[in-house]
Amino acid sequence: MSANILIVDDERAIADLVEIYLKNENYNVYKFYSGRDALDCVYSAPLDLAILDVMLPDIDGFSLCQRIREKYFFPVIMLTAKVEDMDKITGLTMGADDYITKPFNPLELCARVKTQLRRYTKYNHGEAAREESKAEHDFRGLYINKETRRCALYGQALNLTPTEFSILWHLCENRGRVVPAEALFEAVWGEKYLDNNNTVMAHVARLREKMNEPSRKPKFVKTVWGVGYTIE
Incomplete structure (x- = not known):
């Protein structure tokens, strides 16, 4: 079944171009030029991924992403004309899974869409069957299952995005070892x-925020300064 993709950009030429490329990949496209119209679609259509422009005439892309994350966990890719790191960090902190800076190559955007959908499908439907002993981790109150995509902390469910789930799973698989930031990025995003x-x-x-972890002395996801991250 073809994935349903939302594209929101007030620059009609860009939205129309992205629509053409996505439809060429046999995706179903819901295209809008304003945030409010897009938000109505989010609440009414079964979406699998959203592509949001940051600069919109009514609701900015960051706020739109935040509203989506209140109820939904499908991948979100941000389109931004800004190149400052803080703008990128803001989008990712709001719950976006990836970002791409304008001007961009539509083929690169399609490749990123495929990557996000592949990860989302894998962790929500358990396409890659594994042995049961390798499909879950359960320690110190943290439970995570790769096949069911269920994650809980002290019995309370954690609503993680596909990217957040991938990060936590990769760290759990390497529990007790320090995973360099570079290796973690390449394992989760599949890019250099x-x-x-x-x-x-x-x-x-x-991720720490959702786990109610203090940034200075977290109990689970710990930073090894200058190296990477670890779960002990």
């Missing part, structure tokens, strides 16, 4: 890590 990339840091901060 670039210098000064704050993507992992932003997602870890969001």
Whole structure:
């Protein structure tokens, strides 16, 4: 079944171009030029992924992403004309899974869409069957299951995005070892890590927030300064 993708951009030429490329990949596209119209679609259509422009005439992309994350956990890709790291970190902190800076190559955007959908499908439907002993981790009150995509802390469910789930799962698989930020990025995003990339840091901060972990002395996801992250 074809995935349903939401595209929101007030620059009609860009929205129309993205629509053409996505439809060429046999995706169903819901296209809007304003945040409010897009939000109505979010609440009424069965979406699998959203592509949000940051600069919209009514609701900005960051706020729209935040509203989506109140109820839904499908992947969100941000489109931004800004290149400052803080703008990227803001989007990721709001719950976005990826971002791409304008001007962009539509083929690269399609590739990122495929990557996000593949991860989302894998962790929500358990496509990659594994042995039961390797499909879950349960320790110190943290439970995570790769096949069911269920995650709980002290019995309380954690509503994680696909990217947040992937980060936590990868750290659990390497429990007791320090995972360099570069290795974590390449394992989760499937792309080459670039210098000064704050993507992992932003997602870890969001993950800790959902786990009610203090940033200075977290109990689970710990930072090894200058190296990476670990779960002991």
